[in-house]
Amino acid sequence: MWLEVTPLDAIELRSVSRSFDINGARLVALDALDMRVAEREIVAIVGPNGCGKSTLLRVASGLLPPDRGTVLAYDSTVAGVDPRVGLVFQEPRLLPWRDVLANVAFPLELAGVPRAEREERAREVLALAGLDDFATAMPDQLSGGMAQRAALARALAPRPDVLLLDEPFSALDALTRERLDAELLALWSQTGTTIALVTHSISEAVFLSDRVLVMSQRPGHIVEEVPVEAARPRQMSGGDAATFSAAADRVRAILAQSDAGDDQEQAA
Amino acid sequence: MSAPLARPASEPSSTRTNAPPAKRVLRDVVPVAAAAAAFVLIWQLVVLVGSYPEFILPGPLVVAARFVSGWTEGVIGPHFLTTLSEVLLGLALGGVAGIVTGILLARSRLAARMLSPYIVAAQATPILALAPLIALWFGTGLASRMLICALICFFPIAVGTMVGIRSVDPRLVELGRSLRATRWQRLGRIEVPSALPQILGGLRIGVTLAVVGAIVAEWAGGDQGLGVLINLSRGSMFDIPLMFATLFTIALLGVALYLMVVAIERRLVRTRT
Numbered sequence: 001m002w003l004e005v006t007p008l009d010a011i012e013l014r015s016v017s018r019s020f021d022i023n024g025a026r027l028v029a030l031d032a033l034d035m036r037v038a039e040r041e042i043v044a045i046v047g048p049n050g051c052g053k054s055t056l057l058r059v060a061s062g063l064l065p066p067d068r069g070t071v072l073a074y075d076s077t078v079a080g081v082d083p084r085v086g087l088v089f090q091e092p093r094l095l096p097w098r099d100v101l102a103n104v105a106f107p108l109e110l111a112g113v114p115r116a117e118r119e120e121r122a123r124e125v126l127a128l129a130g131l132d133d134f135a136t137a138m139p140d141q142l143s144g145g146m147a148q149r150a151a152l153a154r155a156l157a158p159r160p161d162v163l164l165l166d167e168p169f170s171a172l173d174a175l176t177r178e179r180l181d182a183e184l185l186a187l188w189s190q191t192g193t194t195i196a197l198v199t200h201s202i203s204e205a206v207f208l209s210d211r212v213l214v215m216s217q218r219p220g221h222i223v224e225e226v227p228v229e230a231a232r233p234r235q236m237s238g239g240d241a242a243t244f245s246a247a248a249d250r251v252r253a254i255l256a257q258s259d260a261g262d263d264q265e266q267a268a
Numbered sequence: 269m270s271a272p273l274a275r276p277a278s279e280p281s282s283t284r285t286n287a288p289p290a291k292r293v294l295r296d297v298v299p300v301a302a303a304a305a306a307f308v309l310i311w312q313l314v315v316l317v318g319s320y321p322e323f324i325l326p327g328p329l330v331v332a333a334r335f336v337s338g339w340t341e342g343v344i345g346p347h348f349l350t351t352l353s354e355v356l357l358g359l360a361l362g363g364v365a366g367i368v369t370g371i372l373l374a375r376s377r378l379a380a381r382m383l384s385p386y387i388v389a390a391q392a393t394p395i396l397a398l399a400p401l402i403a404l405w406f407g408t409g410l411a412s413r414m415l416i417c418a419l420i421c422f423f424p425i426a427v428g429t430m431v432g433i434r435s436v437d438p439r440l441v442e443l444g445r446s447l448r449a450t451r452w453q454r455l456g457r458i459e460v461p462s463a464l465p466q467i468l469g470g471l472r473i474g475v476t477l478a479v480v481g482a483i484v485a486e487w488a489g490g491d492q493g494l495g496v497l498i499n500l501s502r503g504s505m506f507d508i509p510l511m512f513a514t515l516f517t518i519a520l521l522g523v524a525l526y527l528m529v530v531a532i533e534r535r536l537v538r539t540r541t
Binding site for chain 2: 107109
Protein backbone atom coordinates (compact mmCIF):
# COMPACT_ATOMS: atom_id res chain seq x y z
CA MET A 1 0.00 0.00 0.00
CA TRP A 2 2.84 2.40 0.75
CA LEU A 3 4.16 1.59 -2.70
CA GLU A 4 1.09 3.09 -4.28
CA VAL A 5 1.93 6.20 -6.31
CA THR A 6 -0.48 8.99 -5.58
CA PRO A 7 -0.68 11.69 -8.23
CA LEU A 8 1.02 14.84 -7.05
CA ASP A 9 -1.10 17.92 -6.52
CA ALA A 10 0.16 20.68 -8.78
CA ILE A 11 -1.82 23.24 -6.80
CA GLU A 12 -3.43 22.82 -3.46
CA LEU A 13 -5.35 25.39 -1.44
CA ARG A 14 -5.85 24.49 2.20
CA SER A 15 -8.64 26.28 3.99
CA VAL A 16 -7.82 29.58 2.31
CA SER A 17 -9.65 32.73 3.35
CA ARG A 18 -9.34 36.16 1.90
CA SER A 19 -11.35 39.30 2.45
CA PHE A 20 -11.17 42.90 1.31
CA ASP A 21 -11.98 46.22 2.88
CA ILE A 22 -14.08 48.22 0.48
CA ASN A 23 -14.95 51.67 1.80
CA GLY A 24 -14.87 50.37 5.34
CA ALA A 25 -17.16 47.42 4.59
CA ARG A 26 -15.63 43.98 5.00
CA LEU A 27 -16.12 41.77 1.99
CA VAL A 28 -15.31 38.11 2.42
CA ALA A 29 -14.28 36.80 -1.00
CA LEU A 30 -13.02 33.36 0.01
CA ASP A 31 -14.05 31.49 3.14
CA ALA A 32 -12.02 28.44 4.20
CA LEU A 33 -11.78 27.21 0.64
CA ASP A 34 -10.15 23.88 -0.17
CA MET A 35 -9.11 22.97 -3.65
CA ARG A 36 -6.69 20.53 -5.25
CA VAL A 37 -5.62 20.31 -8.83
CA ALA A 38 -3.65 17.19 -9.71
CA GLU A 39 -0.71 17.29 -12.06
CA ARG A 40 -1.79 17.32 -15.74
CA GLU A 41 -5.39 17.85 -14.72
CA ILE A 42 -7.68 20.50 -16.17
CA VAL A 43 -10.08 21.98 -13.67
CA ALA A 44 -12.75 24.56 -14.37
CA ILE A 45 -14.20 26.80 -11.69
CA VAL A 46 -17.70 28.17 -12.25
CA GLY A 47 -19.89 30.22 -10.01
CA PRO A 48 -22.15 33.26 -9.87
CA ASN A 49 -20.82 36.75 -10.47
CA GLY A 50 -18.75 38.14 -7.64
CA CYS A 51 -18.35 34.81 -5.86
CA GLY A 52 -14.61 35.29 -5.60
CA LYS A 53 -13.46 33.27 -8.61
CA SER A 54 -10.90 35.84 -9.71
CA THR A 55 -9.68 36.23 -6.14
CA LEU A 56 -9.26 32.47 -6.00
CA LEU A 57 -6.95 32.50 -9.02
CA ARG A 58 -4.98 35.47 -7.75
CA VAL A 59 -4.44 33.76 -4.42
CA ALA A 60 -3.50 30.48 -6.13
CA SER A 61 -0.94 32.28 -8.30
CA GLY A 62 0.58 34.04 -5.30
CA LEU A 63 -0.42 37.47 -6.62
CA LEU A 64 -2.61 37.98 -3.54
CA PRO A 65 -1.57 36.57 -0.17
CA PRO A 66 -4.33 34.71 1.66
CA ASP A 67 -5.49 36.03 5.05
CA ARG A 68 -5.54 32.50 6.41
CA GLY A 69 -4.70 29.09 5.02
CA THR A 70 -1.91 27.93 2.74
CA VAL A 71 -1.31 27.62 -0.97
CA LEU A 72 0.96 24.81 -2.12
CA ALA A 73 2.46 24.07 -5.49
CA TYR A 74 3.95 20.57 -5.68
CA ASP A 75 3.92 20.36 -1.89
CA SER A 76 5.95 23.54 -1.36
CA THR A 77 4.36 26.71 -0.08
CA VAL A 78 3.58 29.47 -2.55
CA ALA A 79 4.76 32.75 -1.07
CA GLY A 80 4.62 35.66 -3.49
CA VAL A 81 4.22 35.21 -7.21
CA ASP A 82 5.47 31.74 -8.03
CA PRO A 83 7.59 31.15 -11.15
CA ARG A 84 6.01 27.72 -11.56
CA VAL A 85 2.63 29.33 -12.10
CA GLY A 86 1.55 31.28 -15.18
CA LEU A 87 -1.47 33.58 -15.13
CA VAL A 88 -3.65 34.58 -18.09
CA PHE A 89 -6.02 37.47 -17.54
CA GLN A 90 -9.42 38.18 -18.98
CA GLU A 91 -7.90 40.87 -21.21
CA PRO A 92 -4.76 40.23 -23.28
CA ARG A 93 -2.79 42.98 -21.47
CA LEU A 94 -0.20 43.18 -24.22
CA LEU A 95 2.25 46.08 -23.99
CA PRO A 96 1.06 48.27 -26.88
CA TRP A 97 4.55 49.58 -27.71
CA ARG A 98 6.05 46.13 -28.26
CA ASP A 99 5.46 43.78 -31.15
CA VAL A 100 4.00 40.33 -30.55
CA LEU A 101 7.39 38.63 -30.34
CA ALA A 102 8.71 41.11 -27.77
CA ASN A 103 5.48 40.78 -25.79
CA VAL A 104 5.74 37.01 -25.70
CA ALA A 105 9.43 37.21 -24.78
CA PHE A 106 8.67 39.77 -22.04
CA PRO A 107 8.50 37.32 -19.09
CA LEU A 108 11.82 35.81 -20.19
CA GLU A 109 13.33 39.28 -20.53
CA LEU A 110 12.27 40.10 -16.97
CA ALA A 111 13.83 36.85 -15.82
CA GLY A 112 17.13 37.82 -17.44
CA VAL A 113 17.16 35.27 -20.26
CA PRO A 114 19.62 36.42 -22.98
CA ARG A 115 18.04 37.94 -26.08
CA ALA A 116 18.82 35.19 -28.57
CA GLU A 117 17.52 32.46 -26.31
CA ARG A 118 14.38 34.28 -25.29
CA GLU A 119 13.49 35.11 -28.88
CA GLU A 120 13.97 31.52 -29.88
CA ARG A 121 11.74 30.34 -27.07
CA ALA A 122 9.19 33.03 -27.86
CA ARG A 123 9.07 31.85 -31.47
CA GLU A 124 8.48 28.30 -30.27
CA VAL A 125 5.43 29.24 -28.23
CA LEU A 126 4.20 31.56 -30.98
CA ALA A 127 4.24 28.55 -33.29
CA LEU A 128 2.33 26.53 -30.71
CA ALA A 129 -0.28 29.28 -30.51
CA GLY A 130 -0.57 29.50 -34.29
CA LEU A 131 0.92 32.99 -34.38
CA ASP A 132 4.06 32.31 -36.47
CA ASP A 133 3.17 34.96 -39.02
CA PHE A 134 2.40 37.63 -36.47
CA ALA A 135 5.72 37.93 -34.63
CA THR A 136 6.29 41.46 -35.89
CA ALA A 137 2.67 42.60 -35.68
CA MET A 138 1.83 45.27 -33.12
CA PRO A 139 -0.90 44.53 -30.58
CA ASP A 140 -3.33 47.07 -32.03
CA GLN A 141 -3.19 45.22 -35.33
CA LEU A 142 -4.49 42.01 -33.78
CA SER A 143 -8.09 40.88 -33.47
CA GLY A 144 -9.37 40.01 -30.01
CA GLY A 145 -8.79 36.30 -30.57
CA MET A 146 -5.26 36.80 -31.87
CA ALA A 147 -4.41 39.08 -28.96
CA GLN A 148 -5.62 36.53 -26.44
CA ARG A 149 -3.61 33.83 -28.22
CA ALA A 150 -0.55 36.05 -27.85
CA ALA A 151 -1.33 36.45 -24.14
CA LEU A 152 -1.57 32.68 -23.83
CA ALA A 153 1.76 32.30 -25.63
CA ARG A 154 3.30 34.86 -23.27
CA ALA A 155 2.12 32.87 -20.25
CA LEU A 156 3.56 29.67 -21.74
CA ALA A 157 6.94 31.20 -22.63
CA PRO A 158 8.49 30.68 -19.18
CA ARG A 159 7.27 27.04 -19.33
CA PRO A 160 5.12 27.12 -16.21
CA ASP A 161 4.00 23.89 -14.57
CA VAL A 162 0.59 25.32 -13.86
CA LEU A 163 -1.47 27.66 -16.00
CA LEU A 164 -4.20 29.67 -14.31
CA LEU A 165 -6.69 31.34 -16.62
CA ASP A 166 -9.13 34.02 -15.46
CA GLU A 167 -12.09 33.97 -17.87
CA PRO A 168 -9.59 34.01 -20.71
CA PHE A 169 -11.99 33.97 -23.64
CA SER A 170 -15.02 35.71 -22.16
CA ALA A 171 -14.52 38.87 -24.20
CA LEU A 172 -14.50 36.97 -27.50
CA ASP A 173 -17.36 36.10 -29.79
CA ALA A 174 -18.79 32.59 -29.54
CA LEU A 175 -17.11 31.22 -32.67
CA THR A 176 -13.64 32.47 -31.76
CA ARG A 177 -14.17 31.26 -28.25
CA GLU A 178 -14.94 27.67 -29.30
CA ARG A 179 -11.93 27.68 -31.53
CA LEU A 180 -9.65 28.91 -28.78
CA ASP A 181 -11.09 26.34 -26.37
CA ALA A 182 -10.07 23.61 -28.80
CA GLU A 183 -6.66 25.22 -29.27
CA LEU A 184 -6.17 25.44 -25.53
CA LEU A 185 -6.70 21.67 -25.30
CA ALA A 186 -4.21 21.13 -28.11
CA LEU A 187 -1.68 23.33 -26.28
CA TRP A 188 -2.31 21.42 -23.09
CA SER A 189 -1.57 18.10 -24.77
CA GLN A 190 1.63 19.49 -26.29
CA THR A 191 3.02 21.26 -23.24
CA GLY A 192 1.98 19.07 -20.35
CA THR A 193 0.89 21.90 -18.07
CA THR A 194 -1.74 21.65 -15.41
CA ILE A 195 -4.63 24.03 -15.99
CA ALA A 196 -7.13 25.71 -13.71
CA LEU A 197 -9.50 28.13 -15.34
CA VAL A 198 -12.29 30.33 -14.15
CA THR A 199 -15.20 30.73 -16.53
CA HIS A 200 -18.75 31.98 -16.78
CA SER A 201 -19.58 29.52 -19.47
CA ILE A 202 -20.83 26.13 -18.31
CA SER A 203 -20.41 24.62 -21.77
CA GLU A 204 -16.82 25.81 -21.92
CA ALA A 205 -16.19 24.41 -18.43
CA VAL A 206 -17.46 20.91 -19.24
CA PHE A 207 -15.76 20.78 -22.63
CA LEU A 208 -12.33 21.68 -21.26
CA SER A 209 -12.13 20.16 -17.83
CA ASP A 210 -11.77 16.87 -16.02
CA ARG A 211 -13.64 18.32 -13.09
CA VAL A 212 -15.90 21.32 -12.75
CA LEU A 213 -15.74 22.99 -9.35
CA VAL A 214 -18.90 24.87 -8.53
CA MET A 215 -18.52 27.85 -6.23
CA SER A 216 -21.18 29.31 -4.00
CA GLN A 217 -22.27 32.90 -3.72
CA ARG A 218 -20.04 34.98 -1.45
CA PRO A 219 -18.36 34.10 0.84
CA GLY A 220 -16.89 31.82 -1.75
CA HIS A 221 -16.21 28.20 -1.20
CA ILE A 222 -16.57 25.16 -3.39
CA VAL A 223 -19.97 23.53 -2.92
CA GLU A 224 -19.58 20.60 -5.20
CA GLU A 225 -17.49 19.16 -7.98
CA VAL A 226 -18.76 17.56 -11.16
CA PRO A 227 -16.47 15.12 -12.95
CA VAL A 228 -16.57 15.15 -16.75
CA GLU A 229 -15.74 11.66 -17.88
CA ALA A 230 -14.96 12.09 -21.53
CA ALA A 231 -11.77 10.76 -23.05
CA ARG A 232 -9.20 13.04 -24.64
CA PRO A 233 -8.72 14.29 -27.29
CA ARG A 234 -12.23 15.63 -27.08
CA GLN A 235 -14.61 16.75 -29.77
CA MET A 236 -17.20 19.40 -29.06
CA SER A 237 -19.79 17.54 -31.12
CA GLY A 238 -20.26 13.82 -31.73
CA GLY A 239 -19.87 11.02 -29.20
CA ASP A 240 -18.81 13.22 -26.27
CA ALA A 241 -21.73 15.60 -26.65
CA ALA A 242 -24.01 13.54 -24.41
CA THR A 243 -21.40 13.42 -21.62
CA PHE A 244 -20.92 17.18 -21.85
CA SER A 245 -24.60 17.98 -21.71
CA ALA A 246 -25.19 15.62 -18.77
CA ALA A 247 -22.34 17.27 -16.84
CA ALA A 248 -23.57 20.72 -17.80
CA ASP A 249 -27.08 19.87 -16.55
CA ARG A 250 -25.62 18.71 -13.27
CA VAL A 251 -23.64 21.96 -12.88
CA ARG A 252 -26.74 24.01 -13.65
CA ALA A 253 -28.74 22.09 -11.08
CA ILE A 254 -26.12 22.71 -8.39
CA LEU A 255 -25.96 26.41 -9.24
CA ALA A 256 -29.77 26.69 -9.11
CA GLN A 257 -29.84 24.87 -5.79
CA SER A 258 -27.23 27.10 -4.20
CA ASP A 259 -29.13 30.12 -5.49
CA ALA A 260 -32.31 28.84 -3.90
CA GLY A 261 -30.45 28.17 -0.66
CA ASP A 262 -29.22 31.73 -0.73
CA ASP A 263 -32.72 33.08 -1.20
CA GLN A 264 -33.97 31.04 1.74
CA GLU A 265 -31.15 32.31 3.90
CA GLN A 266 -32.01 35.86 2.97
CA ALA A 267 -35.69 35.26 3.63
CA ALA A 268 -35.01 33.74 7.05
CA MET B 269 -6.05 29.07 -40.32
CA SER B 270 -5.45 32.07 -38.17
CA ALA B 271 -5.37 34.62 -40.94
CA PRO B 272 -9.11 35.33 -41.07
CA LEU B 273 -9.01 36.41 -37.45
CA ALA B 274 -6.52 39.17 -38.14
CA ARG B 275 -8.02 42.56 -38.61
CA PRO B 276 -6.35 44.85 -41.12
CA ALA B 277 -4.51 47.68 -39.48
CA SER B 278 -6.41 50.85 -40.10
CA GLU B 279 -4.49 53.51 -38.24
CA PRO B 280 -4.38 56.93 -39.83
CA SER B 281 -0.58 57.12 -39.60
CA SER B 282 -0.13 54.16 -41.91
CA THR B 283 -2.32 55.65 -44.62
CA ARG B 284 -0.38 58.87 -44.20
CA THR B 285 2.96 57.30 -44.99
CA ASN B 286 1.51 55.07 -47.67
CA ALA B 287 0.22 57.96 -49.77
CA PRO B 288 2.08 58.53 -53.05
CA PRO B 289 4.90 61.11 -52.76
CA ALA B 290 3.28 63.64 -55.06
CA LYS B 291 0.14 63.67 -52.97
CA ARG B 292 2.17 63.93 -49.79
CA VAL B 293 4.01 66.99 -51.08
CA LEU B 294 0.69 68.56 -51.99
CA ARG B 295 -0.75 67.86 -48.56
CA ASP B 296 2.23 68.40 -46.25
CA VAL B 297 4.65 70.79 -47.94
CA VAL B 298 2.46 73.11 -49.97
CA PRO B 299 0.46 74.58 -47.04
CA VAL B 300 3.66 75.29 -45.10
CA ALA B 301 5.29 76.97 -48.08
CA ALA B 302 2.13 78.94 -48.85
CA ALA B 303 1.87 80.23 -45.30
CA ALA B 304 5.53 81.28 -45.32
CA ALA B 305 5.13 83.03 -48.68
CA ALA B 306 2.07 84.88 -47.43
CA PHE B 307 3.93 85.98 -44.32
CA VAL B 308 6.88 87.36 -46.31
CA LEU B 309 4.54 89.02 -48.81
CA ILE B 310 2.54 90.81 -46.12
CA TRP B 311 5.76 91.84 -44.39
CA GLN B 312 7.09 93.34 -47.65
CA LEU B 313 3.76 95.06 -48.23
CA VAL B 314 3.78 96.63 -44.77
CA VAL B 315 7.30 97.93 -45.38
CA LEU B 316 6.34 99.36 -48.78
CA VAL B 317 3.05 100.92 -47.73
CA GLY B 318 4.34 102.34 -44.44
CA SER B 319 7.71 103.17 -45.99
CA TYR B 320 9.40 102.49 -42.69
CA PRO B 321 13.09 103.23 -42.36
CA GLU B 322 15.41 100.25 -42.13
CA PHE B 323 16.16 100.85 -38.42
CA ILE B 324 12.47 100.44 -37.55
CA LEU B 325 11.35 97.64 -39.86
CA PRO B 326 13.73 96.33 -42.50
CA GLY B 327 12.17 94.48 -45.43
CA PRO B 328 12.40 90.71 -45.80
CA LEU B 329 15.03 90.92 -48.54
CA VAL B 330 17.30 93.09 -46.42
CA VAL B 331 16.90 90.77 -43.45
CA ALA B 332 17.48 87.68 -45.60
CA ALA B 333 20.68 89.22 -46.99
CA ARG B 334 21.88 90.13 -43.49
CA PHE B 335 20.97 86.62 -42.26
CA VAL B 336 23.16 85.08 -44.94
CA SER B 337 26.05 87.52 -44.44
CA GLY B 338 25.74 87.25 -40.68
CA TRP B 339 26.31 83.52 -40.94
CA THR B 340 28.96 83.59 -43.66
CA GLU B 341 30.93 86.36 -41.95
CA GLY B 342 30.86 84.42 -38.71
CA VAL B 343 28.92 87.06 -36.76
CA ILE B 344 25.99 84.87 -35.74
CA GLY B 345 27.70 81.44 -35.61
CA PRO B 346 29.63 81.73 -32.30
CA HIS B 347 26.64 83.28 -30.54
CA PHE B 348 24.40 80.54 -31.93
CA LEU B 349 26.70 77.80 -30.65
CA THR B 350 26.77 79.36 -27.19
CA THR B 351 22.98 79.50 -27.03
CA LEU B 352 22.62 76.00 -28.46
CA SER B 353 24.93 74.49 -25.85
CA GLU B 354 23.10 76.32 -23.05
CA VAL B 355 19.78 75.03 -24.35
CA LEU B 356 20.94 71.43 -24.77
CA LEU B 357 22.69 71.26 -21.40
CA GLY B 358 19.72 72.92 -19.71
CA LEU B 359 17.34 70.51 -21.40
CA ALA B 360 19.38 67.53 -20.30
CA LEU B 361 19.53 68.75 -16.71
CA GLY B 362 15.91 69.93 -16.56
CA GLY B 363 14.72 66.83 -18.41
CA VAL B 364 16.39 64.35 -16.09
CA ALA B 365 15.36 66.30 -13.00
CA GLY B 366 11.83 66.69 -14.37
CA ILE B 367 11.39 63.01 -15.15
CA VAL B 368 12.77 61.91 -11.78
CA THR B 369 10.60 64.44 -9.94
CA GLY B 370 7.55 63.49 -12.01
CA ILE B 371 8.00 59.82 -11.13
CA LEU B 372 8.44 60.72 -7.48
CA LEU B 373 5.34 62.92 -7.47
CA ALA B 374 3.28 60.20 -9.14
CA ARG B 375 4.48 57.40 -6.87
CA SER B 376 4.60 59.05 -3.47
CA ARG B 377 1.67 60.91 -2.02
CA LEU B 378 3.97 62.30 0.65
CA ALA B 379 6.42 63.65 -1.93
CA ALA B 380 3.53 65.18 -3.87
CA ARG B 381 2.22 66.92 -0.75
CA MET B 382 5.63 68.16 0.32
CA LEU B 383 7.06 69.25 -3.02
CA SER B 384 4.08 70.44 -5.08
CA PRO B 385 3.68 73.87 -3.45
CA TYR B 386 7.33 74.72 -4.02
CA ILE B 387 7.40 73.42 -7.57
CA VAL B 388 4.27 75.38 -8.46
CA ALA B 389 5.53 78.50 -6.68
CA ALA B 390 8.88 78.27 -8.48
CA GLN B 391 7.04 77.93 -11.77
CA ALA B 392 4.73 80.84 -11.01
CA THR B 393 7.67 83.15 -10.28
CA PRO B 394 8.69 84.63 -13.64
CA ILE B 395 12.05 83.34 -14.80
CA LEU B 396 12.85 86.96 -15.69
CA ALA B 397 12.73 87.79 -11.99
CA LEU B 398 14.80 84.79 -10.97
CA ALA B 399 17.51 85.24 -13.61
CA PRO B 400 19.35 88.11 -11.89
CA LEU B 401 19.37 86.16 -8.63
CA ILE B 402 20.82 83.09 -10.29
CA ALA B 403 23.40 85.28 -12.04
CA LEU B 404 24.28 86.75 -8.65
CA TRP B 405 24.79 83.31 -7.13
CA PHE B 406 26.36 81.41 -9.99
CA GLY B 407 27.92 84.15 -12.09
CA THR B 408 27.09 84.91 -15.69
CA GLY B 409 28.84 81.89 -17.19
CA LEU B 410 27.53 78.74 -18.75
CA ALA B 411 26.55 77.19 -15.41
CA SER B 412 23.99 79.81 -14.48
CA ARG B 413 22.54 79.97 -18.01
CA MET B 414 22.21 76.24 -18.12
CA LEU B 415 20.52 76.36 -14.75
CA ILE B 416 17.98 78.93 -15.95
CA CYS B 417 17.20 76.79 -19.02
CA ALA B 418 16.84 73.75 -16.78
CA LEU B 419 14.55 75.58 -14.36
CA ILE B 420 12.19 76.77 -17.06
CA CYS B 421 11.83 73.43 -18.85
CA PHE B 422 11.69 71.41 -15.63
CA PHE B 423 8.06 72.12 -14.85
CA PRO B 424 6.29 70.92 -18.01
CA ILE B 425 8.45 67.80 -18.12
CA ALA B 426 7.82 67.01 -14.45
CA VAL B 427 4.08 67.54 -14.81
CA GLY B 428 3.93 65.52 -18.02
CA THR B 429 5.80 62.65 -16.39
CA MET B 430 3.63 62.77 -13.28
CA VAL B 431 0.41 62.71 -15.29
CA GLY B 432 1.76 59.96 -17.52
CA ILE B 433 2.91 57.70 -14.70
CA ARG B 434 -0.32 58.25 -12.80
CA SER B 435 -2.38 57.20 -15.79
CA VAL B 436 -0.54 53.93 -16.44
CA ASP B 437 -3.08 51.14 -16.87
CA PRO B 438 -3.15 49.35 -13.49
CA ARG B 439 -3.82 46.10 -15.34
CA LEU B 440 -0.40 46.36 -16.99
CA VAL B 441 1.15 46.97 -13.58
CA GLU B 442 -0.59 43.85 -12.29
CA LEU B 443 0.72 41.95 -15.31
CA GLY B 444 4.21 43.04 -14.31
CA ARG B 445 3.65 41.79 -10.78
CA SER B 446 2.36 38.47 -12.09
CA LEU B 447 5.57 38.15 -14.13
CA ARG B 448 7.68 38.95 -11.06
CA ALA B 449 9.05 42.21 -12.42
CA THR B 450 11.27 44.02 -9.95
CA ARG B 451 10.45 47.59 -8.96
CA TRP B 452 12.98 48.92 -11.47
CA GLN B 453 11.81 46.63 -14.24
CA ARG B 454 8.26 47.74 -13.62
CA LEU B 455 9.33 51.38 -13.83
CA GLY B 456 11.62 51.00 -16.83
CA ARG B 457 9.66 48.54 -18.91
CA ILE B 458 6.04 49.25 -18.07
CA GLU B 459 5.50 52.61 -16.42
CA VAL B 460 7.91 54.89 -18.26
CA PRO B 461 7.13 53.45 -21.72
CA SER B 462 3.42 53.79 -20.92
CA ALA B 463 3.92 57.39 -19.87
CA LEU B 464 6.12 58.25 -22.85
CA PRO B 465 3.46 60.18 -24.82
CA GLN B 466 2.87 62.50 -21.85
CA ILE B 467 6.58 62.79 -21.05
CA LEU B 468 7.30 63.76 -24.65
CA GLY B 469 4.35 66.16 -24.56
CA GLY B 470 6.07 67.88 -21.64
CA LEU B 471 9.34 67.83 -23.53
CA ARG B 472 7.70 69.55 -26.52
CA ILE B 473 6.78 72.49 -24.31
CA GLY B 474 10.10 72.22 -22.49
CA VAL B 475 12.33 72.64 -25.55
CA THR B 476 10.69 75.85 -26.67
CA LEU B 477 10.80 77.19 -23.13
CA ALA B 478 14.49 76.25 -22.87
CA VAL B 479 15.22 78.62 -25.76
CA VAL B 480 13.33 81.37 -23.94
CA GLY B 481 15.33 80.53 -20.82
CA ALA B 482 18.65 80.81 -22.65
CA ILE B 483 17.81 84.23 -24.11
CA VAL B 484 16.56 85.52 -20.75
CA ALA B 485 19.71 84.22 -19.09
CA GLU B 486 21.87 85.97 -21.65
CA TRP B 487 20.05 89.22 -21.02
CA ALA B 488 20.80 88.90 -17.34
CA GLY B 489 24.50 89.11 -18.11
CA GLY B 490 27.26 87.59 -20.17
CA ASP B 491 29.22 88.29 -23.30
CA GLN B 492 28.05 85.73 -25.83
CA GLY B 493 24.84 84.17 -27.09
CA LEU B 494 21.99 85.13 -29.37
CA GLY B 495 20.37 87.18 -26.62
CA VAL B 496 23.62 89.15 -26.25
CA LEU B 497 23.77 89.62 -30.01
CA ILE B 498 20.28 91.12 -30.01
CA ASN B 499 21.39 93.63 -27.40
CA LEU B 500 24.57 94.38 -29.33
CA SER B 501 22.86 94.83 -32.69
CA ARG B 502 20.27 97.12 -31.15
CA GLY B 503 22.89 99.06 -29.17
CA SER B 504 26.54 99.52 -29.96
CA MET B 505 26.42 97.95 -33.41
CA PHE B 506 23.10 99.57 -34.36
CA ASP B 507 22.48 96.96 -37.04
CA ILE B 508 18.73 96.42 -37.03
CA PRO B 509 18.70 93.94 -39.95
CA LEU B 510 21.18 91.87 -37.91
CA MET B 511 18.82 92.06 -34.96
CA PHE B 512 16.03 90.67 -37.16
CA ALA B 513 18.37 88.00 -38.54
CA THR B 514 19.18 87.03 -34.94
CA LEU B 515 15.49 86.89 -34.05
CA PHE B 516 14.99 84.52 -36.96
CA THR B 517 17.89 82.41 -35.83
CA ILE B 518 16.32 82.09 -32.37
CA ALA B 519 12.96 81.20 -33.86
CA LEU B 520 14.53 78.64 -36.17
CA LEU B 521 16.40 77.10 -33.25
CA GLY B 522 13.14 76.71 -31.34
CA VAL B 523 11.36 75.22 -34.33
CA ALA B 524 14.24 72.82 -35.05
CA LEU B 525 14.34 71.57 -31.45
CA TYR B 526 10.58 71.18 -31.41
CA LEU B 527 10.62 69.18 -34.64
CA MET B 528 13.36 67.00 -33.18
CA VAL B 529 11.12 66.09 -30.27
CA VAL B 530 8.26 65.41 -32.69
CA ALA B 531 10.56 63.13 -34.69
CA ILE B 532 11.62 61.26 -31.55
CA GLU B 533 7.96 60.97 -30.61
CA ARG B 534 7.06 59.53 -34.01
CA ARG B 535 9.79 56.96 -33.65
CA LEU B 536 9.04 55.91 -30.11
CA VAL B 537 5.29 56.25 -30.01
CA ARG B 538 4.53 55.18 -33.56
CA THR B 539 2.09 52.40 -32.86
CA ARG B 540 -0.27 53.34 -30.13
CA THR B 541 -3.98 53.65 -30.13
